[in-house]
Amino acid sequence: MDDGCNQVNPSAAPHDLRPVTVLDSITELQAADRHKVAVTGSHGGLASGRHALAHGVAAVIFNDAGVGLNGAGTRSLADLDRWGVPAAVVSHLSARIGDGRDTMRSGVVSACNGTAQALGVRPGHSCLAAVAALRTSAAHAQETDTAGFASASRQVGPHHVVIFDSASLIGPDAAGSVAVTGSHGGLPGRRAARALKHPARFAAFNDAGVGKDQAGIARLEVLDSQGVPAVTVRHDSAEIGDGSSTLRSGVVSYANSLAIRSGARAGAPLIDVIRRLPE
Numbered sequence: 001m002d003d004g005c006n007q008v009n010p011s012a013a014p015h016d017l018r019p020v021t022v023l024d025s026i027t028e029l030q031a032a033d034r035h036k037v038a039v040t041g042s043h044g045g046l047a048s049g050r051h052a053l054a055h056g057v058a059a060v061i062f063n064d065a066g067v068g069l070n071g072a073g074t075r076s077l078a079d080l081d082r083w084g085v086p087a088a089v090v091s092h093l094s095a096r097i098g099d100g101r102d103t104m105r106s107g108v109v110s111a112c113n114g115t116a117q118a119l120g121v122r123p124g125h126s127c128l129a130a131v132a133a134l135r136t137s138a139a140h141a142q143e144t145d146t147a148g149f150a151s152a153s154r155q156v157g158p159h160h161v162v163i164f165d166s167a168s169l170i171g172p173d174a175a176g177s178v179a180v181t182g183s184h185g186g187l188p189g190r191r192a193a194r195a196l197k198h199p200a201r202f203a204a205f206n207d208a209g210v211g212k213d214q215a216g217i218a219r220l221e222v223l224d225s226q227g228v229p230a231v232t233v234r235h236d237s238a239e240i241g242d243g244s245s246t247l248r249s250g251v252v253s254y255a256n257s258l259a260i261r262s263g264a265r266a267g268a269p270l271i272d273v274i275r276r277l278p279e
Contacts, residue, residue, distance in 0.1 A: 017135045018058040022100040024189040026062070027149075027168040029055040037061075037134045039127065041098040043184055043208060044089040045241025047165050049076025050148040053083060059134035061127060063097040064089035064110045065184060065216070065240050066209015069249075072239035073208070074111050081113035086137050088112035088121055088130050092211035095127070098186030099215065103127055106212075152244065153177075157275035159201075163243040167196065167205070174200045178274055182243040184208035185232040185254070187218040195222040202262065202277060204270055206240040207232035207253045220256040229258035233270050247271055 021033045026042040034056040042048045044062030052060045060080070065073030073089070080087040090107030107127030120133040149165040160177045164170055167183040178201055185205035188194040196203060196219070203223060208216035216232070223230040233250030252273060255264040264273045 016138070018137060020131055020135065022104050024098055024100045024194075025168065026051050026060075027166060029057070031055075033057065037131060037137070039100055039104045039131060041096070041100045041103050041186070041188065043097065043206075043240045044074045044076045044087070045072050045182070045239070046075040046079055047149045047182070047241045049080045049087065052076070052087075053080065053085065054148060057085070059086040059116070059137050061087070061103065061107070061130060061134070062089045063095060063103060063107075063184075063208070063211075064092055065097060065206070066092045066211065066235040068206070068209065068235035069237060069239050069245070072241060072245075073235070075241075077111060077113040081115050084115055086113065086116035086119055086121070086134050088116050088134075090127050092209045092216065094212060096186065096190075096212050096215035097184050097208050098188045098218070099190060102212075104131070149241075150243075154247075156247075156271060158279050159274055159277055161247065161274060162200075163247055165241055165243045170197050170200065172198050174198050176201055178202045178204075178277065180204045180243050180247045180270070180274075182206060182239070182241045182246055184240065185217045185219045185230075186215045187222060190218070192222045192225075195219045195226060196228060199226065199228055201229075202259070202274070203228055203230040204246055204250065205230070205232045206238060206246060206250075207235050208240060209235045210253075217254045220254060220259075224256035224258055227258070229256065229262045229264070231255040231259045231264050231270070231273070247274075
């Protein structure tokens with residue numbers, strides 16, 4: 001290509017089969033996963049794709065998160081295509097978001113990019129069949145410093161709001177703050193300990209279309225038991241993977257009991273809910 005994108009690893013022969021790594025979240029990628037096919041429970045948003053790109057994967061499979069506002073749940077596909085990296089998403093109705101094993105076992109491809117199609121991947125294929133095709137890829141992402149997940153903060157009424165594209169970025173400084181994320185409301189690996197890395201005063205996520213087994217809102221009940229009021233916003237009201245979009249245009253779809261006691265209601269703009277939180 002003439003845009004400076006380095007597409008192909010010349011040292012990889014066509015008959016080499018790439019190893020596979022199965023992850024509940026794309027943020028779990030390690031240096032050892034370089035040149036592997038990554039099967040993840042993460043949404044297929046732009047930041048997820050950029051994170052995969054930065055870690056040099058050979059190919060990647062995400063969850064389409066219900067596709068959502070402005071096609072955000074599958075936006076990584078075209079971006080990774082530009083870099084020559086095969087990528088696909090499975091339907092949120094076929095596999096639990098946040099569950100890499102279920103993605104591999106039960107996922108059904110809903111969309112893929114042109115690079116993946118060239119390897120034989122098609123919508124309707126099982127994830128297992130897609131992985132078999134992607135393992136033949138001779139390409140791999142070139143590690144870049146391309147921007148991935150970001151964070152910011154702002155004041156909303158009397159409340160300090162910390163904004164994260166990914167809940168994985170939440171640190172101890174979020175304690176006492178309102179945490180608004182671009183992450184899905186699923187429970188990574190179905191493990192309660194991963195509902196929130198550090199407790200927040202209030203937390204918001206994207207419902208990712210809710211999906212199989214209502215996985216897209218699974219964090220809410222767990223956070224209720226952990227004493228954290230939490231809500232999800234409709235996947236068609238905010239771009240998944242973009243915390244600022246969650247705050248700016250998100251409309252509450254589900255709330256746990258603690259959030260309801262704090263005034264959250266389905267159908268309310270998230271920013272209004274936050275403004276009215278008790279001080």
